[in-house]
Amino acid sequence: MSAFQSHNFSGQKALIRVDFNVPLNEKFEITDDNRIKGAIPTIQKILKDGGSVILMSHLGRPKDGPTDKYSLKHVVNHISESLGGVKVDFANDCIGEEATHKAAALLPGEVLLLENLRFYKEEEKGDEAFAQKLSKLGDVYVNDAFGTAHRAHASTAIIAKFFEGDKKMFGLLMENEVSSAEKVLHKSERPFTAILGGAKVSDKILIIENLLGRANHIIIGGGMAYTFLKAQGKEIGSSLCEEDKLDLANELLAKAKSKGVEFHLPKDSVIAEKFDANANTQFVTNDSIPKGWMGLDIGEEAIKDFGQVILSSKTILWNGPMGVFEMEKFQKGTRSVADFVAEATSQGAFTLVGGGDSVAAVNKFGLADKVSYVSTGGGAMLEYFEGKELPGIAAINK
Numbered sequence: 001m002s003a004f005q006s007h008n009f010s011g012q013k014a015l016i017r018v019d020f021n022v023p024l025n026e027k028f029e030i031t032d033d034n035r036i037k038g039a040i041p042t043i044q045k046i047l048k049d050g051g052s053v054i055l056m057s058h059l060g061r062p063k064d065g066p067t068d069k070y071s072l073k074h075v076v077n078h079i080s081e082s083l084g085g086v087k088v089d090f091a092n093d094c095i096g097e098e099a100t101h102k103a104a105a106l107l108p109g110e111v112l113l114l115e116n117l118r119f120y121k122e123e124e125k126g127d128e129a130f131a132q133k134l135s136k137l138g139d140v141y142v143n144d145a146f147g148t149a150h151r152a153h154a155s156t157a158i159i160a161k162f163f164e165g166d167k168k169m170f171g172l173l174m175e176n177e178v179s180s181a182e183k184v185l186h187k188s189e190r191p192f193t194a195i196l197g198g199a200k201v202s203d204k205i206l207i208i209e210n211l212l213g214r215a216n217h218i219i220i221g222g223g224m225a226y227t228f229l230k231a232q233g234k235e236i237g238s239s240l241c242e243e244d245k246l247d248l249a250n251e252l253l254a255k256a257k258s259k260g261v262e263f264h265l266p267k268d269s270v271i272a273e274k275f276d277a278n279a280n281t282q283f284v285t286n287d288s289i290p291k292g293w294m295g296l297d298i299g300e301e302a303i304k305d306f307g308q309v310i311l312s313s314k315t316i317l318w319n320g321p322m323g324v325f326e327m328e329k330f331q332k333g334t335r336s337v338a339d340f341v342a343e344a345t346s347q348g349a350f351t352l353v354g355g356g357d358s359v360a361a362v363n364k365f366g367l368a369d370k371v372s373y374v375s376t377g378g379g380a381m382l383e384y385f386e387g388k389e390l391p392g393i394a395a396i397n398k
């Protein structure tokens with residue numbers, strides 16, 4: 001059993017760093033509550049033990065201190081509903097008299113949410129004095145904010161030093177995120193296939209390099225594929241291309257070859273005359289994209305090729321869409337890959353979807369519960385797979 005699961009929170013005040021940085025519309029309604037849902041089991045375990053909970057989070061990127069738009073007061077009711085009606089109190093400032101008073105007065109079974117941590121610039125600076133003030137609010141520190149684990153901020157990393165070894169731990173969400181990522185990176189059943197997509201090669205260079213030593217197959221789709229195709233001498237028309245990464249693309253292809261990793265690039269594309277949902281389209285192979293046309297999705301041959309690899313894999317990591325899946329004409333590639341990943345899961349593969357847009361894609365296609373794990377942390381998951389030590393994890397492990 002983990003430190004969190006075996007800890008009895010009875011009579012204790014748990015200060016939990018959650019990631020409630022959820023998207024809100026103009027009416028301040030939450031349009032995707034996965035991050036809140038993800039932290040509920042952690043909160044419930046503490047309340048069930050007879051402990052009380054102080055929640056702290058950031059929301060958005062406030063530049064100039066307190067701003068109504070970024071107030072966490074907008075999510076109080078949603079948290080309460082997600083907890084089955086448990087009342088959630090709110091402190092209008094994350095430190096200071098009100099927070100101190102409300103935290104001290106909390107009774108077992110009660111929940112308090114603190115105002116946005118990023119209303120203080122000290123949060124992102126990792127300021128020690130600010131972290132210490134926060135630490136005084138609780139008896140135990142629980143980090144359940146995987147989405148910000150790659151930041152060395154006051155509430156995600158620095159604060160841990162103010163708690164003894166047995167008084168700081170990961171929450172259940174963080175444990176799940178870390179164990180799923182570890183399963184893929186360090187304990188993968190073979191064949192292990194990484195599917196990478198999205199717009200830019202430059203965002204994914206480090207992850208590709210790290211995976212070259214671990215994966216059996218690397219599938220590349222999305223806009224980033226065209227830089228690789230051009231590097232191989234193909235005509236890519238006006239498709240996305242990072243000219244300054246052509247040499248690097250060839251180096252990565254050569255490295256993959258020398259390490260025995262099979263690199264799969266799309267053989268064909270759905271091309272469009274312009275970047276537009278209603279653009280004229282054609283299917284072409286990837287050595288003949290006409291001038292002025294751009295590849296916005298992988299084609300039928302690529303779907304077939306990628307499907308074969310995915311369905312024969314036992315471990316799958318998927319980060320980034322295969323095309324401009326936000327537009328209907330260019331969503332088939334991403335949708336098909338999502339279907340293949342779901343099918344591989346039903347055949348016993350361990351499948352992890354991580355990174356903002358592929359997560360958005362599996363949600364859009366209603367497949368989130370048909371894969372093994374959907375990560376709540378885009379940037380954090382990417383950095384984990386780049387092989388970096390995440391400060392939020394290191395602060396507790398040390």
Ligand code: AMP
Nearest residue numbers: 198199200222223295296320323324357
């Ligand atoms: P990223 O944030 O790098 O994962 O990129 C995700 C974005 O890449 C999505 O908004 C997609 O619409 C976009 N994208 C995927 N494939 C292409 C493509 N072939 N051309 C242009 N944009 C693309």
